[in-house]
Amino acid sequence: FPKCRPCTVGADDHCLFQNIRVLPLNRNGKLSYCLWNRCIFRPLQMPLEEALLPNQADLNWSLDPATRTYMQYVCAKSLLPIFEKALEHSQTEEIVIRPREIQFRHYCDFCSTGLFVSSYLCRKCGQEYCPACQLRMLEQQGEPASHQKNGIYRCANDKVDTERYFHNAEDMLPVTSFSAEELESETKAMREIVQAHHSNDTLQNTPKDRRTSAMEQIMDSDLSDLSELSDRESSPAITEAISEPQSGTSAGMSEDCRVQRLLQSHAVTRFENDAMSEEQFLDVWREGIPLVVGGITPRLTWDPNAFQERYGEMMCTVVRSDEIGHGEMEDNDPSDYCKRLTVHQFFETFSMDADQRREFLGRGNWKLKDWPPAADLRTSFPDLYEDFNDFVPMPDHTRRDGCKNLSSLFAKNANTPDLGPKMYNAWPGDHKAGGQGTTKLHMDIADAVNVLLYASDDLRIVDGHAAAQWDIFRAEDADKIRKFLRQHFNTNEEDPIHSQKFFLDDHLLQKLYAEKGVYSWRILQRAGEAVFIPAGCAHQVCNLTDCIKIAVDFLSPYNIERCFKLTEEFRKVAGENVKSWKEDVLQLHSQLWYAWCTCKKLAEEEPPS
Incomplete structure (x- = not known):
């Protein structure tokens, strides 16, 4: 039988x-x-x-x-x-x-x-x-x-x-x-x-079919346009200047600096945490638009010294954030891209210069991502989990037990999806021509909020101590981006966004705009700021200095249709003869069923x- x-x-x-x-x-x-x-x-x-x-x-x-x-x-x-x-x-x-x-x-x-x-x-x-x-x-x-x-x-x-x-x-x-x-x-x-x-x-709470005019504007990143915007619009949305330290006139600017100043950006909406109402948040969030919330003040200290003291003896796995995904791994020793060391050893690198880092870990830029990888932050580090719940903005929507987070209504005795929070600790990356950033272009299957808690002092930090550079794209531009990636990287990936193998440096972003008319929300994140990323929006990140961040996924009732679309896209990534490489972590159907029952x-x- x-x-x-x-x-x-x-x-x-x-x-x-x-x-x-x-x-x-x-x-x-x-x-x-x-x-x-x-x-x-x-x-x-x-x-x-x-x-x-x-x-x-x-x-x-x-x-x-x-x-x-x-x-x-x-x-x-x-x-x-x-x-x-x-x-x-x-x-x-x-x-x-x-x-x-x-x-x-x-x-x-x-x-x-x-x-x-x-x-x-x-x-x-x-x-x-x-x-x-x-x-x-x-x-x-x-x-x-x-x-x-x-x-x-x-x-x-x-x-x-x-x-x-x-x-x-x-x-x-x-x-x-x-x-x-x-x-x-x-x-x-x-x-x-x-x-x-x-x-x-x-x-009550029916999504609104409107958005402020400032959110729809396409702004050049020249600082001179910002004053004109403030005169024309009363919206909290602004466009950030994307520039590096420069000396002399524009004639003496480097090619990379010129490219950055030519980049387009959607207007970025910013709020202060203690002054933002839920209605203000939802007016933006219901439209599938990212936003930045500042003024976040943790009770605990989230810096390298604190993690070395509390968790220094724990083992962790660090990976390279650059070059992976372009074929180099197949031709090199895996230890060139993935290493086991203690938490103390990794955070000790935050105080090293470039030569010391290279001597310690070898070439490349390294990160400790999704930490703790298998354990629950609530059980592994309850003090950090409690502090996160205290400072995360819009807690009703973002906390795991948030009353307006559909994920909080999951059965307590079921195998709950792991939506975080997780920590992301990384060295600076490179966003200039040929750079691979810190996090490759990808989409999250659920809504997410990412809080930057620590940024080291570094000469590379520019524009008012910005420490991380985000490019978040509109959900409706995804197919144009896929076509661009296939053309410029000559890839046969079933879905070049979901494969998480590509990073669009500043020159490629300029080409993307010139060829497809697509540009991002360019967000410069500072310590004490949270970036909200709607489900279905392709995004990438480049740290400008050493950063400690924490992020959590949540299930907003306003973005469920995008979550369904993403679930179907991940299913279709499995080709005719290729078994899927990505597990359905979100369990969207089960989440909605338990939310319905609750x-x-x-x-x-x-x-x-």
């Missing part, structure tokens, strides 16, 4: 057919020979594990009824099409209802998208696929057998039938984690919420008005 992939290779993972497949026994009570197409699939009747949903006490602040209603509408609007298709799927012949597992994540074995409600299971090897990948199999079954033997079609248990070792439609068993009754009930409730919202145009629970607990 067919064994699943883990059982075939003797892995420690649990059997993929556990609790859903029935095998025949002979008269002696032993397993009998069984062809793969004779196996019976029937779920074991098991009690459904109940999700432990958050209460008002689990949030940083009580969720008011108006906001809760709007969040519930956002979840219903997003989930309704999925549940309608799942209801149709649940009526498929041979459908198997598998109990939902709260603490175990299921991913598509090809595109790595999180499986939610509906899936298809190979009867021979136990590999599980999302409906989109199964549809791809159906659409391309006429392809030559030599093509089907690779990638998505390859069956992990090819010894079951030597003549048929690739997947096709009859191998796939339809699976659902919801009964038809549950799907009908939830679909009805979601329809009612969506219809009620559409019939009530005055519902909102319903909180509504039921509200006292009658």
Whole structure:
């Protein structure tokens, strides 16, 4: 009888057919020979594990009824099409209802998208696929057998039938984690919420279809234009000057400096943390526009000496922020790009000059990113986590327990997505011609806020002690940027943005504007400032000096459509014969489902008005 992939290779993972497949026994009570197409699939009747949903006490602040209603509408609007298709799927012949597992994540074995409600299971090897990948199999079954033997079609248990070792439609068993009754009930409730919202145009917190004129302006980075803008506009948006220290007249400027002064930038919106209202924040944020918030003052000291004293003995992994992604790694020793050392040793480099750094770590610019890598900041460094919660701007939206952060409504006993906060500590990078910056061009699948807490004193810091240089692009410009990257880097990457291999130096940014009409929000971040990055906006960073930052992802109800678009883009990065390299960390469908359930629970607990 067919064994699943883990059982075939003797892995420690649990059997993929556990609790859903029935095998025949002979008269002696032993397993009998069984062809793969004779196996019976029937779920074991098991009690459904109940999700432990958050209460008002689990949030940083009580969720008011108006906001809760709007969040519930956002979840219903997003989930309704999925549940309608799942209801149709649940009526498929041979459908198997598998109990939902709260603490175990299921991913598509090809595109790595999180499986939610509906899936298809190979009867021979136990590999599980999302409906989109199964549809791809159906659409391309006429392809030559030599093509089907690779990638998505390859069956992990090819010894079951030597003549048929690739997947096709009859191998796939339809699976659902919801009964038809549950799907009908939830679909009805979601329809009612969506219809009620559409019939009530005055519902609080509905996104506004407006933006200030200053936000739409395209500004040259010459300082002379800034005074004209301040005379014409009363908006808080400004455009920052992108310039380096210069002496003499413009005739004596370097070529790099001339290029920077020619760069275009959207107007940058800035607020001070203690003077910014939530309405001011949302007026910008709902439009998918990045913004900068200054005046952030931590209670603790976040500098190299403090980290050396507190966590100096801990081991960490540092990686090079330059050159990786252009093919050099394949031709060199991996230790040239990745090293293990103590936290004390890494932060000690912040006080070294360039020659000392090169002698200690070798060539290149180094960074300690996503720290702690596997652990939770809340459990590993509770004092830092508490301080972060105290100083992060717009805490209702950005904290992990923020009452207006959809991620805060995730089941407490489920396998929660790791959205941070994480620290990013790095040396300065290079943004001039040929420079590789500090963080390559990429997109985050969720909204994010990045706070700069420490910047070392350095002659390279310019323009009022700016320490990090950001280029954030409009979400609608992504396809133009992809086309530009393919042309100028001569790459065949399925998605050159999501591959995170490229950095646009100042000369390439100038070409991008000249050829595609695309330019960024050029943000110069200073210590004590937070940069808000909307989901779906491609961005890159170049530190101008040694920096210590901390960032967290959050799920804003105003950017859910972009999150869905990104999830689909990551799924499509898996080519016909290439298994996806990126796991669905966000688990967007599950996040919205638990948020929907939590909102319903909180509504039921509200006292009658």
